[in-house]
Amino acid sequence: MSAPMLEVRDLHVSYGGIAAVKGIGFEVAAGEMVCLIGANGAGKTTTLKALARLLPAQGAIHYAGHSILHRPVHALIGDGMTLVPEGRGVFARLTVAENLGMGAYCRDNRAEIAADLDRVYGLLPRLKERAPQLAGTLSGGEQQMLAIGRALMSRPKLLLLDEPSMGLAPLMVQKVFEVIRSVAAQGVTILLVEQNARLALSVASRGYVMESGTIALSDSGPALLANPKVREAYLGE
């Protein structure tokens, strides 16, 4: 079996003096969609931030066979690993088109960038209509689409998605997850952090359940959906 695209071993992350992630390990194989679910404060977002090098961490993070524990933040997108941050993080004072351009900041080939822009507009036609608008004027759902579209402009191999459903109306959540599914279908490996466990487990092939900084359970998506403990604690049954 080939080495996984992302391999995390014994990861510790402290956040303001408090140990938020306490020695977790997991892996994501190329082409997989894996989700990390758990309650608020379980350490999911902290884990993603540590992977994106926004927070210092101890342990081992191997991406594409190399340790990235000391890579600078700005180098990772060029390596093919792109985070769509919690709260979307679009540049409100830049236009939609400029935001998408920021996703391709590290790339040089204009023809390829133009082709990818067409692809993103094809996937998210709403963004094309709004291209000259300031991103701050978009609705929450549109901003989430923009954040995903911007990440796609970097041609990611591994996409880290942090709470893409947060604060969105149910209909919009469905739309966002349709987009995520089609991105995965194009062969992009995805690590998804979600509080909406039912939705996350229904799209992901495998899932890890985080509880107060540790991984409590891991299994395939359908198996976790059927797991009585998961049903009781995270699916509200």
Add this chain to the structure above:
Amino acid sequence: MDTFIQQIINGLVLGSIYALVALGYTMVYGILGLINFAHGEVVMIGALTALTVIKLLANSDLPGTLVVLIGLLAAVPVCMALGFAIERIAYRPLRLAPRLAPLITAIGVSIVLQQLAMIFWGRNYHAFPPILPTSGRDIGGAHITDVQIVIVLLAVAIMAGLMLLVNRTRLGRAMRATAENPQIAGLMGVNINVIISATFLIGSALAAVAGTMVSANYAIAHYHMGFILGLKAFTAAVLGGIGNLPGAMLGGVLLGLIESLGAGYIGDLTGGFLGSHYQDVFAFFVLILVLVFRPSGLMGEKVAERA
């Protein structure tokens, strides 16, 4: 009437210089949230560097305008190196410190630069050699020299260039993204340190131009000229809305006009009780009014409370 037009002309010349300096304040504030109080000293060092080169060449056979241009071109790299070094040495180590720390450091850098300039250039005023053409033209009874026309046109051209850079280029887009959210810009692959250095380099180049203009316009330069000039340009930046580039330009020109008209008419208004040497009072009067009635400035967005 001719006094009025004359003061408008003087105000526009002064205002273009303020605008160039104000841009340096506002660009750094936009990206770092820091008032770079040492920026006025960069202007001063630009002025003295240019003047030193100009004096060296003043007795050569070169035409006066070319000599001034050479002085300007010498001042630009000196100021850029200085601005770069200030950020690297004084501000970067304090990037994560509470906001008061870099602010106090900025004041410290300002004092250090002023003292160094005093040691290097002495306490005396340096006169600008009379090598520039004194020709000019009359407009409605007022007089504008060709040098002043060049100052205004050059300032406008530089500001137009800056707006193109910020709004139309990859670097400019990265600068705006970094100003809005440095962490997310980093995730997009922007090396924040490069952007911050670029901001200081650009601001310092503008300071060099402004310094040369001031010394050419007033025919004088000295080691403490940066302090009051810096404060006024800062006022202009606040007037326009700190962090906002077009605001800095508008604020600069408005402040120049206010000062100039104020100085021109204060004698008449107070029956000769207050004279034109009260010119400096206007800038700070404006600063107080802005801070009280419109703290976000004329073009600024509402400033969030950031501790």
